[in-house]
């Protein structure tokens with residue numbers, strides 16, 4: 478599929494999070510200054526949809542409180558299983574390549 482347009486720059490103010498659907502994947506698009514990032518919008522715990530809301534660059538799952546950094550996709554906390562965070566198993570959100578073409582924000586979901 479390659480890069481597809483998911484938003485325009487005007488739709489993403491600084492600090493804004495936009496939830497978009499590309500094919501069968503749900504993504505969070507996050508803008509910090511001139512940086513725009515795209516991560517999976519599915520919690521890695523039970524694959525439920527994450528909210529399009531961030532606080533200090535962190536999105537929190539409404540179900541059991543898992544937290545993920547939007548800049549890196551890194552899992553900061555995971556529900557009732559601190560041992561899992563110490564293991565080698567990753568609970569991070571998948572990150573997708575982003576490019577800006579004119580004023581269009583494009584994401585590669587392949």
Ligand code: FES
Nearest residue numbers: 520522538541543
């Ligand atoms: S489904 Fe997200 S923390 Fe459990």
